[in-house]
Amino acid sequence: MSATTSHASPRARLLVVDDDADMLRLLAMRLGSAGYQVTSVGSAEAALSQLDIERPQLVLSDVRLPGKDGLALFDEIRKRHPSLPVILLTAHGTIPDAVEATARGVFTYLTKPYDAKELLEKIAQALALGAPASDSARVDEAWRSEIVSRSNRMADLLAEARMVAQSDASVLLRGDSGTGKEMLARAIHKASARANKPFIAVNCGAIPEALLESELFGHMKGAFTDAVANHKGLFQAADGGTLLLDEIGDMPPALQVKLLRVLQERAVRPLGSSQSLPVDVRIVSATHRDLEEAMATAQFREDLYYRLNVVTLTLPTLAERREDIPLLANHFLAKLAAKYGKRSSGFAPEALKALTMSAWPGNVRQLYNVVEQVCALSTTPLVSLALVQRALRTPSVEVLSFADAKQRFEREYLVGLLKMTDGNVADAARLAQRNRTEFYRLLQKHALTPGLFKSDATPGSSGIPGDAVADE
Numbered sequence: 289m290s291a292t293t294s295h296a297s298p299r300a301r302l303l304v305v306d307d308d309a310d311m312l313r314l315l316a317m318r319l320g321s322a323g324y325q326v327t328s329v330g331s332a333e334a335a336l337s338q339l340d341i342e343r344p345q346l347v348l349s350d351v352r353l354p355g356k357d358g359l360a361l362f363d364e365i366r367k368r369h370p371s372l373p374v375i376l377l378t379a380h381g382t383i384p385d386a387v388e389a390t391a392r393g394v395f396t397y398l399t400k401p402y403d404a405k406e407l408l409e410k411i412a413q414a415l416a417l418g419a420p421a422s423d424s425a426r427v428d429e430a431w432r433s434e435i436v437s438r439s440n441r442m443a444d445l446l447a448e449a450r451m452v453a454q455s456d457a458s459v460l461l462r463g464d465s466g467t468g469k470e471m472l473a474r475a476i477h478k479a480s481a482r483a484n485k486p487f488i489a490v491n492c493g494a495i496p497e498a499l500l501e502s503e504l505f506g507h508m509k510g511a512f513t514d515a516v517a518n519h520k521g522l523f524q525a526a527d528g529g530t531l532l533l534d535e536i537g538d539m540p541p542a543l544q545v546k547l548l549r550v551l552q553e554r555a556v557r558p559l560g561s562s563q564s565l566p567v568d569v570r571i572v573s574a575t576h577r578d579l580e581e582a583m584a585t586a587q588f589r590e591d592l593y594y595r596l597n598v599v600t601l602t603l604p605t606l607a608e609r610r611e612d613i614p615l616l617a618n619h620f621l622a623k624l625a626a627k628y629g630k631r632s633s634g635f636a637p638e639a640l641k642a643l644t645m646s647a648w649p650g651n652v653r654q655l656y657n658v659v660e661q662v663c664a665l666s667t668t669p670l671v672s673l674a675l676v677q678r679a680l681r682t683p684s685v686e687v688l689s690f691a692d693a694k695q696r697f698e699r700e701y702l703v704g705l706l707k708m709t710d711g712n713v714a715d716a717a718r719l720a721q722r723n724r725t726e727f728y729r730l731l732q733k734h735a736l737t738p739g740l741f742k743s744d745a746t747p748g749s750s751g752i753p754g755d756a757v758a759d760e
Contacts (some may be wrong), residue, residue: 300415301325301342302497305335305349305361306377315348322408332356336364343369343443346414351378351397351453352672362394363401369440371447373414377402379725417451434471436619445474445601453479454601460536460596461574463603466653469574472532472603477530482570485529495539501559502503504712507561515560523556523567530570530667537577537588548592571596606648606655613644616652621671631669637657639672646680699734703741 300691306312309330316326327673329335332353338344347365351358359491362374376397390397393412432446433455433661454477461469500560508522522531526740531537539547550556551571555564573596584587584595606613618634625632635643639662648654661679662671688696704715709715716738717727731738 301327301344303335303338303344303347303412304328305330305332305353305358307331307350307353311350318404318407319348321409324411332358332361332364335361339368341367341442343372343440345372347372347374348411349374349376351376353392358650362392366393369444371451373416373417375407375410378494385548394631394754424746427553430473431483435468435475436616437609437612438614438615439604439608441604442612445472445603449601452476452601452687454481456570458482458571458596459598460579460600461599461603463574463576464605464651465601465724466575466651467605467650469603470532471473472601473485473532473572473574474532476572477570480530480570482529487530487532488526489532489534490522491534493535497540497543498521500540501546503560505546505556506558508558510560512559519558521556521558523550523569524565526569527567528569530572533571533573533596534574535578536573537582541589544589544592548589548595551592551595576639606651610644613655614640616655617643617659620656621663624660630663630666630668632663632671634670635671635676636673639671639676642673642680644674681737698730699736700738702730702734706736706738706741709741711738713738 300323302319302654303321304312304315304326306315307330308329312330312367316328319326327338327342331339333355335347348630349358349361356364358376358378362376362750365372365374366400373395374393375395376398378397379400387397392752395417396410398410431450435442435446437443437446437716459476460474461472463469474487477483490503492500502515502519504523505520506524507515507519509515509518533547550567553564555566556566557564557658579588579593579597583590583593617640621632621634624630634640643655643658652714658676658679662675665678666675701720705716705719709719713724713727713731717724720727722730746747
């Protein structure tokens with residue numbers, strides 16, 4: 289075994305970008321022999337296309353590239369995948385640019401000719417930040433085993449969640465109802481040093497205000513009419529572990545004050561007690577509400593918001609990770625078929641397509657409910673389209689042909705430009721970087737009259753396409 293093999297993380301995928309074919313082959317061979325899975329491309333554009341297919345764990349790129357250079361590639365990667373580490377290889381002439389890039393977030397840069405040992409060490413360090421070493425690949429993935437996904441967006445979210453889990457920072461999970469906030473909170477707990485301690489979740493909006501304080505902080509015997517015994521609150525029950533405060537945005541203002549004090553003092557005082565009890569709890573909170581708006585209307589305390597919102601993670605809707613729908617549907621069907629004692633061979637192709645195209649306002653929770661319904665009612669191993677259509681109560685997403693989608697985008701783009709320029713064709717053509725003759729042809733193609741977009745245009749003005757040519 290090569291002496292450099294120990295640098296590699298198990299199954300770590302690297303994307304290497306260089307327009308020098310010989311350098312690309314050398315890097316691929318060297319990194320491959322060190323135990324990495326390497327994908328090699330010769331341009332920034334090819335790298336971005338590869339990122340759409342599969343998210344690597346690190347990108348190694350030359351600064352000098354044809355078309356987009358390595359710095360422009362880094363900027364694009366940072367927009368799409370904020371937690372993906374990037375290492376740049378640079379010639380001496382581009383060192384100032386590389387130094388500037390590290391200030392913007394590039395993990396590091398190495399000068400050519402690079403030192404092979406140093407390169408492997410830097411790669412190992414970068415990977416360690418996002419993916420701590422593990423005794424085995426199975427253990428490495430166990431923390432997120434309940435989260436089924438192959439989308440790049442979820443991969444980025446999980447990479448950030450894992451990094452956050454290594455600290456004790458409070459985390460605020462945002463996302464629509466049904467996106468899986470509690471499941472992500474559990475995954476963060478499993479990936480943390482608190483994994484062997486309790487994980488407790490409480491829905492702050494589902495418990496009446498009179499009971500919520502007692503549930504969270506506990507009470508002493510005789511503290512109120514029904515307090516017939518001492519009661520340990522959820523903060524004490526979660527001591528050493530993680531407490532999820534779900535729907536934190538629905539917590540009554542009076543309790544927000546008491547929660548803030550607990551977080552500041554790291555101690556709880558049960559109702560009816562004169563003594564505070566120390567607690568060591570990692571707080572994860574979750575909400576589907578707009579907390580900034582709630583603060584603006586004095587429904588949520590600003591000081592509590594900043595105490596809870598040290599790190600924010602936002603879960604995508606199911607519609608934003610549509611590639612996961614077939615995977616999730618089959619995963620749920622296998623589990624539910626076992627639960628109901630049914631034989632299942634999956635979904636008919638048309639049924640799976642209908643699921644994939646549905647709007648899913650209720651997100652993953654709604655998908656689970658739909659799959660449970662079709663599983664319970666199915667009389668054949670293969671789930672039919674008719675059964676799926678019966679269970680779906682939301683319209684399918686319209687799928688346009690490429691030509692129709694291009695036509696729609698083009699028209700909406702032109703309308704936006706005309707609105708922005710108050711119907712001034714010269715300004716609109718300049719923004720579109722087209723000459724006026726070509727721009728007029730586009731307006732005629734879509735029957736758009738610039739004069740109608742002027743702020744002083746009179747209602748009922750002519751919409752005849754030919755008027756567009758005469759207008760400016």
